[in-house]
Amino acid sequence: MKSTQQELLISIPAQRQDELLRKHAAFWKRESGSGPLIGFAPNSRIFPLQNLKFEHEGRLNAEDITKEVIQSDAQYVPPIDPEDDLLPGKIPLEPLAWSEGYTGARVYMSSKACTVWTKPGDDVPQNIQELEECLQPAWMGRLIKGTSANIKAARGRYLISETLLRGPADCMEALIGAERLCLWFHDRVQFMQEMADWLAEKIITLTKAQLAAIPEFHGGRINRYRIWGPGTNIVTQADISNILSPTYFRDSFLPAYRKIAGAFDTATIHFHSSSVQHIDALLEIDEFAAIEWGLDPVGPSLEDMVPIFKRILETKCVIIMNIKTDKEVRMLLEKLPHEGLCIIKRKDYKYNNG
Helix, strand or coil, X not given: CCCCCECCCCCCCHHHHHHHHHHHHHHHHCCCCCCCEEEEEECCCCCCCCCCCCCCEEEECHHHCCHHHXXXXXXXXXXXXXXXXXXXXXXCCCCCCHHHHHCCCCEEEECCCCEEEECCCCCCCCCHHHHHHHCCHHHHHHHHHHHHHHHHHHCCCCEECCCCCCXXXXXXXXXXXXXXXXXXXXXXXXXXXXXXXXHHHHHHHHHHHHHHCCCCECCEEECCCCCEEECCEEEEECHHHHHCCHHHHXXXXXXXXXXXXXXXXXXXXXXXXXHHHHHHHHHCCCCXXXXXXXXXXXXXXXXXXXXXXXXXXXCCEEEEEEECCHHHHHHHHHHCCCCCEEEEEEECCCCECC
């Protein structure tokens, strides 16, 4: 069932809301003179479970995400900053491995270590039929319940985005492991391509199910970076690409990511600076409106990435995460075109769990 439309946030003045919507629409179009979006993100103390009150050790199944866990997550109120060019918003149940769990990966969690991970078993799927048998619809059900609880708890103060939904490459690594992933590029490349396509279809299904539960806002939705976009507005990612060669990534995964991007009205891909070797492949996917970059402690520096950002901005939007200082913001603004540029800087906020 399609959710109802939301037209007004009660946490920011209507005039400011209209201004932000115009800025976000201009951002996607890279309109001349539109200027950059400058946003803020909370400094993470311990990623990714700092806000989720969930005590668990070991294998995590969808049934472990109880009503109490969902309500605990819904009680967390995100920062609402009048200086922020991004709309007030929240990612529901962000740290959990939703797309991996749904597509059949074994998910583990340690609240003591404050992390979630996946680990394949010995009985990895060998064909599409076995992949279908791995599918875990209960993860979709819990995600929709968690999303609905967050929408209710928001009470019109902030918007709800899609959750962190990893892409086909990451889900494949979760299902079969990094070592087998690398070996199969030589031994089972055709099945890998079929598997990537199957994973893309399932991720699209999961994402559309969640988006159907999220009310539209002025004919669109925010993505997980809190940027409003028209229609269905999503982010996918390929974190495991940092261990892949450009040829392996293009041949085995690019069609699957193109399929995901083409299934939605506004699509962004999350990438890391340590995966910059794939820039040519990413620019081939016209369906991606933006590329978001997370900066890693290894790989090119922020300043080294500037020529890459410039190149992307010729045809797509760029979102730059994890900016730490005002000096870094000024450097980016001085060296990059402003149209289609979004800079998200870290900021200290007090946490609100009520």
